Amino acid sequence: MNQKTIKDAQDRAVKMLEDAKIVLSEEEKKNIEVCDYNLGKLDTIGTEIVIYLNTDRCCAKELILFPGQTCPEHIHPQLGEYPGKEETFRCRWGEVYLYVPGEPVKEPKAIIHDEERRKHMTVWHEIVLKPGEQYTLKEQTLHWFQAGPQGAIVSEFSTQSFDKQDIFTDPEIIRLSNIN
């Protein structure tokens, strides 16, 4: 991604947060992480992330997803004595479709933007999260999610994040990141 793509996505995320009345500091606005998973299709496969804190004991983030934008299938692995990340997604604004192992849904709400990429995202059990709804993923649960037609803002409450260690199903993905 070039600097303009990143800045535009940050500005768009800030606008969504403002609409949802979620206040960031100026420093946090400048540091919004824009992740396209090295696929170059940010509008459809990407995530905008505000990291509030990430200590060795807990982590909190705000995830911003543009309309139809997908966070692709991945798992947070065990790392030595760390059993893997436990995370809770709480929808604050918009709508998000979350897929986890389980009985496959017949008519998934997620949009197929790209067959080549989507074959690496399994349509299993679908959880629809609207504002005020949340779901907890225990460690080592493979998952992916996509925002609905308005986009979504999702609070993530979790144990420590080791984002660079995340394992994605799609072999093309590199979780390039300027964060830990």
Place this chain on the structure above:
Amino acid sequence: MNQKTIKDAQDRAVKMLEDAKIVLSEEEKKNIEVCDYNLGKLDTIGTEIVIYLNTDRCCAKELILFPGQTCPEHIHPQLGEYPGKEETFRCRWGEVYLYVPGEPVKEPKAIIHDEERRKHMTVWHEIVLKPGEQYTLKEQTLHWFQAGPQGAIVSEFSTQSFDKQDIFTDPEIIRLSNIN
């Protein structure tokens, strides 16, 4: 507290959350914990609490404080192998004054409502948190906080909570609670 006091406080907390555009489920609204620390002075010493999750690995809450309402001085102790709770307070709405051990502030912003109770709340280092500002308390940090003149909504991101085990400086306090 009688049921009316609790219901009135819940309704008032719900109204503040709605003003701040923080969405709760109907179940969460009914379960807002109203804590007066057994002092019977809820308007000045009390906290309204929404528990989003509290697993053995992490915890997230929304704390609602009415104008000038105080959460009194306490510490989250070590419990066996658990080193004590680490918690981050992020102000979402209003303003909060947080006191932690350190150089005492000369003109504290907190209001003295009651000399008898306030002698158990030490005015040390003062941290003023406005929306978008946060502060992390490492384990075993004694602390108390009070909302500013509008009240406050504070997101708490932490390790597991064992609220009943909290140790309060004021000997009159009992952290009665219907939660773990």
